[in-house]
Amino acid sequence: MGLIKPGLIATFLLELAFGVAIVVLISRARTGRKVPAIRKVAGLDALDEAIGRATEMGATVHFSPGIGDVSNAQTLAAFAILTHVAKMCAKYDTRLIQTNRNNVVYSITEEVVKQAYVDSGKADAFNPDDVRFISEDQFGYASGVCGIMNREKVRANILIGAFWAESLIFAEVGAQVGSIQIAGTANTHQIPFFIAACDYALLGEEIYAASAYLSREPVLIGCLIAQDWGKMIGVILILVGAISVTAGSTWLNTLLNK
Amino acid sequence: MRKELPLAITFVVGLIVVLANFLAPQTFVKINNEVRTWFQLVSSLFCALGVANLTRIHGKKVSQQSEGWIFSVIMFIAMFGFMITALSVGQQSALYNNLYNNTIVPLNATMYSILMFYIASAAYRAFRVRSMEATLLLIAAAIVMLGKAPIGEVVLGKWVATWTNWILAVPNTAGMRGIQLGATLGGIAMALRVLLGIERAHFGGVGGE
Numbered sequence: 170m171g172l173i174k175p176g177l178i179a180t181f182l183l184e185l186a187f188g189v190a191i192v193v194l195i196s197r198a199r200t201g202r203k204v205p206a207i208r209k210v211a212g213l214d215a216l217d218e219a220i221g222r223a224t225e226m227g228a229t230v231h232f233s234p235g236i237g238d239v240s241n242a243q244t245l246a247a248f249a250i251l252t253h254v255a256k257m258c259a260k261y262d263t264r265l266i267q268t269n270r271n272n273v274v275y276s277i278t279e280e281v282v283k284q285a286y287v288d289s290g291k292a293d294a295f296n297p298d299d300v301r302f303i304s305e306d307q308f309g310y311a312s313g314v315c316g317i318m319n320r321e322k323v324r325a326n327i328l329i330g331a332f333w334a335e336s337l338i339f340a341e342v343g344a345q346v347g348s349i350q351i352a353g354t355a356n357t358h359q360i361p362f363f364i365a366a367c368d369y370a371l372l373g374e375e376i377y378a379a380s381a382y383l384s385r386e387p388v389l390i391g392c393l394i395a396q397d398w399g400k401m402i403g404v405i406l407i408l409v410g411a412i413s414v415t416a417g418s419t420w421l422n423t424l425l426n427k
Numbered sequence: 428m429r430k431e432l433p434l435a436i437t438f439v440v441g442l443i444v445v446l447a448n449f450l451a452p453q454t455f456v457k458i459n460n461e462v463r464t465w466f467q468l469v470s471s472l473f474c475a476l477g478v479a480n481l482t483r484i485h486g487k488k489v490s491q492q493s494e495g496w497i498f499s500v501i502m503f504i505a506m507f508g509f510m511i512t513a514l515s516v517g518q519q520s521a522l523y524n525n526l527y528n529n530t531i532v533p534l535n536a537t538m539y540s541i542l543m544f545y546i547a548s549a550a551y552r553a554f555r556v557r558s559m560e561a562t563l564l565l566i567a568a569a570i571v572m573l574g575k576a577p578i579g580e581v582v583l584g585k586w587v588a589t590w591t592n593w594i595l596a597v598p599n600t601a602g603m604r605g606i607q608l609g610a611t612l613g614g615i616a617m618a619l620r621v622l623l624g625i626e627r628a629h630f631g632g633v634g635g636e
Contacts, residue, residue, distance in 0.1 A: 172450060308534070334542065355614065
């Protein structure tokens, strides 16, 4: 019996190669080599605009990291953006209400927001009551957030993470109360709702690029380059596979299923 | 140690989970199953944190009789009522099931049903002839909506269903797969950054160190 499970050898090798590429590019970035610029991501640029707008109106910023649990990569990406949003809100003395559906995520976001306020020199301004656990039930969470958006004068609504059916509920209620909305998810079935209902939408991988984009750390940008390489290899495999299958050969399919 | 210990635990546990998915020897699978069980146990303890947060926030509202405090009272009755019922007669009991089926289920259905109206209002706001892309979106959406509704084919003919199926099967699927490819690679890269301790936002730090 081999070391790798049958049917997963190709996947394992591809993922290993991807991981090695990330490590190599991170090492290169750490040695001070120049890294390429990142293209403009309108949704991430708009974060400061949204918080500024809420500050001018004396209103509240709402942030939701989605309804995924802590093992979901989208929730982890949301933490990076939450750090930036919380620091901006601390800097401008803007109220930030951060809602959670998951208990474990709530305990992490409370720490993230608190640390952001401490890092901004505004530890006293942190209000633990503004980081809230609402409900583990999907629509219980949705109705709680809708109530908060209506009652608490939310004028900037930031929705980053794993969303399902409640995505359009959040986006529409946010539009009804007149919020500027920035949303992002990697759940492809919810992206159309965010595009239709929100002012700015981050599509799929753009939420994972947020930490690199907002901090401009060379090490994180190195990871983005590896992602781009991975995508290029994926496109090449798709093209080669499509051509070979059209020609009547399934060698690539057989190879990738080893 | 305050930073290094959580990073080390993250790396070791994450590595076990990744290797258990790929490696054939059952040792890793057994360790992974044990880790998952402990994760479920520990995360269930966090329920107490959520209950404490709800109690603190809504308790303050009730004690100060802030606006809408009566709804906080209702929340307490529901939360502790379900808790006490489950602990005393069990989650499989007829009483608990009746409570759940006659409150939570219709409430969830109500919230889900609101989506129908929100889809209409979102479509009304989004489908405008503002630019070339918005016009294309409007045309495609109109064709798909007519093709999916039985009346579309009756009034306009079979072509609308054919075009609907083509739009959904070709450009829509291609776009979604492209986004999915990028998102999957992004997710893998994010997971690797967390494993290697480069991404530290969940520890309250900034990545890249």
